[in-house]
Amino acid sequence: MNTGSASTNPVPLGIHHLKLPVTDLERSARWYGRVLGAHRLTELDHRRPDGTLFGIVLDVPGLGTRLELRLDPATATALAGYDFLTLAVNDRAALDHWITHLDTLDVPHSPPVVALVGWLLVIPDPDGLRLRLYTVAPHGLDGAHIEYDSPWLSTGPAPVGRHH
Structure with missing residues (x-):
């Protein structure tokens, strides 16, 4: 150290x-x-x-x-499936604008996801690497709304049970 x-x-x-x-x-x-x-x-x-x-x-x-x-x-x-880069967008309205843009291009993406602090949109690139858009403005929802089980969130490996 x-x-x-x-x-x-x-x-x-x-x-x-x-x-x-x-x-x-x-x-x-x-x-x-x-x-x-x-x-x-x-x-x-x-x-x-x-x-x-x-x-x-x-x-x-x-x-x-x-x-x-x-x-x-x-x-x-x-690295397919790894979320390598998260770009900032202002708020949910900006995220919705991105959704319209992506839909116009026929580019697959996640639905808006309730992440830890803000809204999140995940866009797999042609190799399956996940580009993410995350709102700077918080969503204002309490922790019960966070979508930990969303297939679009990377929450790390599942906890391993403790042995006695």
């Missing part, structure tokens, strides 16, 4: 970029373009010396950093 002064610790400047594993670069780039309005930065394409494309960098409005899609089928498949 580091017992040194916090003032001596180096501090990063922020997030340089996010990287997601995908099974198909072009398909995922199109999906993130349709769903999030992402634009491909072709000048940042990642290619091996032989010209083989292995990464695409996207500029995603509102993300605050770039998103790299990295061709890594084994990892993408292993």
Whole structure:
């Protein structure tokens, strides 16, 4: 454990970029373009010396950093169902606007879910990685309304019974 002064610790400047594993670069780039309005930065394409494309960098409005899609089928498949990224939206009305947007595009998504503090919408990408939209404004419901059993929430493994 580091017992040194916090003032001596180096501090990063922020997030340089996010990287997601995908099974198909072009398909995922199109999906993130349709769903999030992402634009491909072709000048940042990642290619091996032989010209083989292995990464695409996207500029995603509102993300605050770039998103790299990295061709890594084994990892993408292993992470299917994992909620890798949660984006903030203002309130339930903003979430409903996203639902309309997604429905117009025929993009599958969860219903609005009562999460711990706010409303949550889950959107599986083409590889099954779960992009989440979470409201900044709380839903104002008490704990009895939280949908712990929703298949769209990741609540960790079920508790294991105690042995006596």
